[in-house]
Amino acid sequence: MNPPIASPVTHSSSRAAEGFDQALYRKLVWRIMPFLFLCFVLNWLDRVNIGFAHLRFKTDLNISDATFGIIVGVFSIGYLLFEIPSNLLLEKIGAKKTMTRIMILWGLVTVATAFAQTPAQFYVLRVLLGAAEAGFFPGVILYLTYWFPASHRARITSRFIMAIAVCGIIGGPLSTSIMSHFDTVAGFHGWQWLFVLTGLPPILAGLFAWYWLDNRPADARWLSQDEKRRIEHALAEERGRRQPGGHQHFLGALKDRKVWFIVLAYCLTIMSTGNVTNIWAPSIIRDSGITSLSQLGLLSALPYVIAVGVMLLVCRHSDQQQERRWHFTVPGLLAALAMLILPQCLGSPTATVATMILMTTGYLSATAVFWTIPTYYLSDRAKAAGLAMVNCCGQISSLLTPIMIGQIKTATGDIRLALYIVAAMVASGALILFFGVPRKALRDAPSTLEKTHD
Numbered sequence: 001m002n003p004p005i006a007s008p009v010t011h012s013s014s015r016a017a018e019g020f021d022q023a024l025y026r027k028l029v030w031r032i033m034p035f036l037f038l039c040f041v042l043n044w045l046d047r048v049n050i051g052f053a054h055l056r057f058k059t060d061l062n063i064s065d066a067t068f069g070i071i072v073g074v075f076s077i078g079y080l081l082f083e084i085p086s087n088l089l090l091e092k093i094g095a096k097k098t099m100t101r102i103m104i105l106w107g108l109v110t111v112a113t114a115f116a117q118t119p120a121q122f123y124v125l126r127v128l129l130g131a132a133e134a135g136f137f138p139g140v141i142l143y144l145t146y147w148f149p150a151s152h153r154a155r156i157t158s159r160f161i162m163a164i165a166v167c168g169i170i171g172g173p174l175s176t177s178i179m180s181h182f183d184t185v186a187g188f189h190g191w192q193w194l195f196v197l198t199g200l201p202p203i204l205a206g207l208f209a210w211y212w213l214d215n216r217p218a219d220a221r222w223l224s225q226d227e228k229r230r231i232e233h234a235l236a237e238e239r240g241r242r243q244p245g246g247h248q249h250f251l252g253a254l255k256d257r258k259v260w261f262i263v264l265a266y267c268l269t270i271m272s273t274g275n276v277t278n279i280w281a282p283s284i285i286r287d288s289g290i291t292s293l294s295q296l297g298l299l300s301a302l303p304y305v306i307a308v309g310v311m312l313l314v315c316r317h318s319d320q321q322q323e324r325r326w327h328f329t330v331p332g333l334l335a336a337l338a339m340l341i342l343p344q345c346l347g348s349p350t351a352t353v354a355t356m357i358l359m360t361t362g363y364l365s366a367t368a369v370f371w372t373i374p375t376y377y378l379s380d381r382a383k384a385a386g387l388a389m390v391n392c393c394g395q396i397s398s399l400l401t402p403i404m405i406g407q408i409k410t411a412t413g414d415i416r417l418a419l420y421i422v423a424a425m426v427a428s429g430a431l432i433l434f435f436g437v438p439r440k441a442l443r444d445a446p447s448t449l450e451k452t453h454d
Contacts, residue, residue, distance in 0.1 A: 024227055028147055031222060033159050035212055036140055039103065040163035042202045043136055045171050046110050049198050051279045052175035053191035055286065060189055063119060069406020071122045072279055076395035078130030083395070086135025087142060087388035094215030095143045098135065103206030105132035110199030114192040138387040141371050145383065146216050147231065149238040150376050151319065158315035158368040165311070165364055168304030172282070176297035239380065250385040253378060259386070261436030262374055263393045268429025269332045270370055271397035272422050273363040276339065277303070279402055281356060284415060288352040299353050303360035311364040318369050324442050325434050327369045332430030335362030339423035343416035366430070376442060
């Protein structure tokens with residue numbers, strides 16, 4: 001990854017390093033991240049289970065690929081409506097109440113989806129699911145800024161994003177196993193059991209969140225007063241050195257064209273690639289010649305097994321060098337290149353999976369590095385609404401891209417043309433961020449602990 005652009009270690013950053021040492025860092029990681037990681041695994045499994053369920057309810061309910069694309073896409077309508085209000089509410093009432101509400105509601109809606117029998121019922125439930133989940137991902141990204149300074153965020157974010165990879169690894173085998181072994185149990189189809197069994201765990205996790213999460217370090221009984229002081233000291237040092245875009249509030253951020261370049265990069269690169277890797281991957285692998293559900297589940301997991309290791313290395317290097325643009329752009333272009341190659345590989349399961357490994361590697365690495373950019377560039381007063389807006393606008397891509405892919409696949413009989421179009425979108429997003437957000441806009445990020453901890 002090149003070229004590295006390291007910021008000099010200042011006397012101020014040295015003091016921040018002393019205030020946020022390795023032992024405290026590890027304590028925060030082990031207390032906060034495992035539970036948030038589990039929640040995101042459940043969240044992502046809840047999103048992608050539709051891709052596996054579709055393999056069976058497509059026939060059971062006579063639903064076309066075009067209709068399925070709409071079912072996937074309308075999820076974003078509810079998300080768009082409630083994303084920013086949910087994040088503003090988190091900042092006001094705290095993560096404890098917000099995460100409890102989000103997880104319990106999305107679990108209930110997922111269970112209800114098991115009983116949908118018509119496209120209209122799927123549309124309504126997917127809109128409700130989007131509304132229930134709105135604010136979860138940007139809420140967690142915002143929540144992490146209350147605990148960890150920017151010099152640690154690529155690795156912290158990568159640990160959270162790793163949940164996508166874990167879901168990709170276990171999601172395929174788990175989903176196909178449920179659909180195979182629970183089919184006809186109690187008179188229900190396997191895909192119905194898939195929704196029920198992936199909807200119950202979030203409800204339980206939501207109840208546990210009320211007990212486990214603390215809104216901010218000051219509320220944490222498991223931290224000593226000295227540890228709370230050191231966390232606040234490190235965050236204050238960061239605020240003192242950080243030079244955000246110059247906007248003092250959310251409306252000011254809306255007038256900043258660099259913010260919109262960041263938004264476009266997220267919409268075009270992250271969300272477009274995610275739609276292919278997370279939603280359409282089962283269908284793509286099946287169309288390459290894999291008909292066995294168990295084989296399909298295992299092969300769909302392989303790209304994530306390899307991609308997660310590369311992502312962790314990329315994010316570690318990004319934090320060490322305090323460089324974000326190259327570490328986002330190169331993986332983004334790798335994902336676009338893989339998507340261009342994929343149509344030539346669809347006749348071979350081996351070539352298809354190998355190409356999807358490249359695409360998934362680029363997708364996960366770009367996603368993890370991406371979120372260090374808006375969390376640094378947005379000012380503290382604009383951050384809650386700004387992060388929600390970035391993710392909210394990304395849902396526009398989640399709404400339109402699967403509909404476009406489904407329509408093209410239904411009209412032409414295959415997915416090739418759609419992949420070419422999405423590849424162009426992904427590459428455009430990567431280049432928009434690289435050229436639209438100059439190095440100087442991000443180069444002053446704090447550089448504490450250049451040889452930092454894991």
